[in-house]
Amino acid sequence: MVSIQIVLAPSNTVTLADFFPSDRPLRVAVLTGAGISAESGVRTFRGQDGLWNGHRLEEVATPEAWIIDSEKVWRFYQERRRQLGEVEPNPAHYALAELEMRMDDGCFTLITQNVDDLHERGGSENLIHMHGELRLVRCEACEHKFEAMDPKHLEDDEFISCPECGHAKVRPEIVWFGEMPFQMTELQQAVIDCDLFLVIGTSGNVYPAAGLLCQAWESDSYCVGINLEPPLNVDLFHEFHQGSAGELLPLLVKELTDLLP
Ligand code: BJW
Numbered sequence: 138m139v140s141i142q143i144v145l146a147p148s149n150t151v152t153l154a155d156f157f158p159s160d161r162p163l164r165v166a167v168l169t170g171a172g173i174s175a176e177s178g179v180r181t182f183r184g185q186d187g188l189w190n191g192h193r194l195e196e197v198a199t200p201e202a203w204i205i206d207s208e209k210v211w212r213f214y215q216e217r218r219r220q221l222g223e224v225e226p227n228p229a230h231y232a233l234a235e236l237e238m239r240m241d242d243g244c245f246t247l248i249t250q251n252v253d254d255l256h257e258r259g260g261s262e263n264l265i266h267m268h269g270e271l272r273l274v275r276c277e278a279c280e281h282k283f284e285a286m287d288p289k290h291l292e293d294d295e296f297i298s299c300p301e302c303g304h305a306k307v308r309p310e311i312v313w314f315g316e317m318p319f320q321m322t323e324l325q326q327a328v329i330d331c332d333l334f335l336v337i338g339t340s341g342n343v344y345p346a347a348g349l350l351c352q353a354w355e356s357d358s359y360c361v362g363i364n365l366e367p368p369l370n371v372d373l374f375h376e377f378h379q380g381s382a383g384e385l386l387p388l389l390v391k392e393l394t395d396l397l398p
Contacts, residue, residue: 151375153396156332156359162241163397166331167233168349169249169256172338172364176227176383179220179253183340188217199314207306212294214309218271219291221254229337229382230259232390237261239394246327250339250346252311265327267318267346273310278302282310318345325352333393334358338382341368350374363389 157163171181180188189197196202197213233256237245247264249256252271256264274285276299285297285307296306312318328334334353341347350373353360362374363385371377378385 151359153333153359153361153393156357157396158332162244163333164244164331165236165240165333165335166246166248166327166353166358167236167335167337168328168339168346169233169247169251169337170339170346171251172340173229173249173382173386174224174227174251174253174255175338175365176229176381177224177253177255179224179251179255181338181340183342194314198311200316203308203313207296207308208294211296211309214271214311215291215294217252218286218309221271221286222291224253224255226255226259227383229386230255230261232387234260234262236390236394237263239397246324246331248324248327248346248349250343265320265324267312267320267324269309269311269319271309271311274307275310276302276304276307278304321345325349328353328358329356331358334360335389336360336362336364336368336374337386338364339368340364340366341370361389 171179175181180186182188197210203210233247237247245263247256247261248267249264250268252266252269254270254272272284272286273282274297275282279299279302281299281301283300290297298305299307328349329352331353336350339346347370350360350370354373360374362368362371362377363382364379365381367377367379
């Protein structure tokens with residue numbers, strides 16, 4: 138399919154061309170993870186210099202942590218919410234927006250595990266934030282969800298109160314460990330229905346996101362991965378391209394769009 142080097146192609150007897158439907162437009166689903174935002178300056182989670190280097194997961198990314206020490210959890214997220222104003226989309230985000238623009242209506246779904254807003258700022262539209270969004274908060278008491286990105290919301294680490302019910306504390310609209318990711322039915326359907334599944338910048342550690350690759354395989358989608366290092370589930374890709382998303386994804390998208398009618 139592409140001229141960039143295929144590092145691993147376990148089932149290289151097939152190519153994307155074999156998965157192109159003859160009677161309807163191609164359907165593409167994409168799963169992204171922290172690696173796609175790394176070149177924008179957003180830290181990934183695992184590995185050296187990862188966001189959780191120095192934090193235990195349970196201290197910041199579980200409902201229990203919020204109950205035990207919500208000040209600490211809130212400070213962690215306020216710092217990352219403020220950082221959104223300092224980062225910009227990179228060529229990988231723009232490449233996915235370009236791909237979406239070239240696809241037929243309803244034939245492209247972008248599923249991101251990322252809680253930053255770089256995909257939407259890069260121009261992507263049909264986007265599912267399965268692990269939530271840093272821009273949003275949710276009232277602990279009445280569940281009212283709203284965007285809280287005004288300077289008054291970000292300038293310090295004071296809790297934000299709910300404008301609907303007045304409760305003194307809203308929580309980040311983030312899916313913590315043990316909580317159900319958002320829009321599962323919709324995103325699983327997109328994966329099951331797609332002809333091509335692209336997975337970019339994710340280590341394959343976290344479920345159910347990591348299990349989507351298996352679902353794509355089982356429903357006969359062509360699976361292509363791009364990652365700096367081989368992810369845990371690397372064996373499930375028809376093509377795996379090792380390298381940076383900002384470099385490889387624009388090339389992949391160019392070659393893919395050249396194949397589109
Ligand atoms: C580049 C690059 C460049 C760098 N270019 N690449 C035991 C077994 C299996 C599962 C479980 C288990 N015990 C518990 C579970 C379930 C648990 C889980 O998966 N735990 C595992 C850790 C074991 N999952 C859950 O609890 C989920 N909920 C759930 O399961 O509900 C029940 C359910 C049942 C049935 C169906 C459905 C649901 C919820 C998971 C919530 C995850 N939340 C987080 C935190 C969000 C808050 C925050 O942001 O602070 O989401 S965890 C964190 O990891 C974050 C990410 O979205 C997620 C994935 O990380 P990602 O994106 O893969 O980042 P990294 O850092 O790991 O990898 C980056 C990669 O990029 C690296 O490989 C680099 O090489 C690469 N890279 N630069 C390309 N330039």
